[in-house]
Amino acid sequence: MLHLSTYVQFPVLYFKVGYQPKLRHFYTMLVATQLLKKYSNLTVVNEVSLHVAKSEIVSIVGPSGAGKSTLLHLLGALDKPDSGTVTIDGVNVFALPSKKQARFRNKHIGFVFQFHHLLPEFSAVENVAVPLWIAGAGKKEALQQAVEMLHTVGLGGRLENKPSEMSGGEQQRVAIARALINKPSIVMADEPTGNLDSANAQAIHELFLQLRDRFGHTFIMITHNEALANMTDRVMMMRDGRIEQEKVLKAVDNIKY
Numbered sequence: 685m686l687h688l689s690t691y692v693q694f695p696v697l698y699f700k701v702g703y704q705p706k707l708r709h710f711y712t713m714l715v716a717t718q719l720l721k722k723y724s725n726l727t728v729v730n731e732v733s734l735h736v737a738k739s740e741i742v743s744i745v746g747p748s749g750a751g752k753s754t755l756l757h758l759l760g761a762l763d764k765p766d767s768g769t770v771t772i773d774g775v776n777v778f779a780l781p782s783k784k785q786a787r788f789r790n791k792h793i794g795f796v797f798q799f800h801h802l803l804p805e806f807s808a809v810e811n812v813a814v815p816l817w818i819a820g821a822g823k824k825e826a827l828q829q830a831v832e833m834l835h836t837v838g839l840g841g842r843l844e845n846k847p848s849e850m851s852g853g854e855q856q857r858v859a860i861a862r863a864l865i866n867k868p869s870i871v872m873a874d875e876p877t878g879n880l881d882s883a884n885a886q887a888i889h890e891l892f893l894q895l896r897d898r899f900g901h902t903f904i905m906i907t908h909n910e911a912l913a914n915m916t917d918r919v920m921m922m923r924d925g926r927i928e929q930e931k932v933l934k935a936v937d938n939i940k941y
């Protein structure tokens with residue numbers, strides 16, 4: 685039996701050897717089980733199961749037609765699987781009734797696409813504020829948060845510019861700011877740099893890493909660019925509707941956040 689003094693001495697001992705309590709908690713942000721999606725008799729996503737940890741950046745690579753976009757749409761609840769489940773931050777997304785599912789998606793999932801779909805008549809700051817307005821925030825508060833978010837993505841000097849007055853890389857930063865404004869649990873990006881030159885593409889990937897390091901965001905992204913995929917923590921290779929191989933570049937325990 686341990687003597688009372690053992691308990692008393694432990695904190696002192698830890699203090700002396702410089703013990704630091706481990707404050708980081710890793711948990712699974714997304715779990716997909718046996719996702720199946722068919723278009724008539726073509727099986728596009730074939731019983732895919734995967735998990736993504738909080739603050740992890742996962743890339744999906746593979747040939748055109750492998751089913752990457754369809755899988756991402758299922759993971760982001762933009763499309764329904766024929767069978768299988770997606771759980772995000774503990775919520776079984778497809779078990780929610782449709783209105784709640786849409787609300788969950790708006791609040792918890794951010795999307796970035798190759799073509800950013802910014803509203804051409806709106807300034808950068810207004811584009812970023814739109815999801816907050818949809819979620820019911822007041823105009824002034826939404827604009828204030830949008831300004832902060834644009835500073836975070838390095839566009840503090842372009843707040844009032846319209847999309848047509850910005851470069852492709854800048855427009856994509858606006859789209860990323862818009863995806864993050866509701867503080868989503870996870871961000872899904874479908875070829876976010878597919879339309880950019882290599883310097884801008886590299887800069888956007890670096891931005892994802894910075895956002896993760898500063899705020900702990902979780903990302904799943906599709907990319908055709910192997911060098912950019914290799915900047916992420918884990919690369920999943922997809923072919924014929926299945927994850928064929930997986931390459932871990934940074935173990936979850938080593939993600940500094």
Ligand code: ADP
Pocket residue numbers: 723728746747748749750751752753754755
């Ligand atoms: P990837 O993103 O890897 O290029 P996709 O997920 O876009 O692959 O497409 C995978 C396959 O599913 C392709 O053969 C494509 O033609 C087919 N597909 C995708 N969406 C639809 C749809 N809405 N209706 C019918 N077939 C589709």
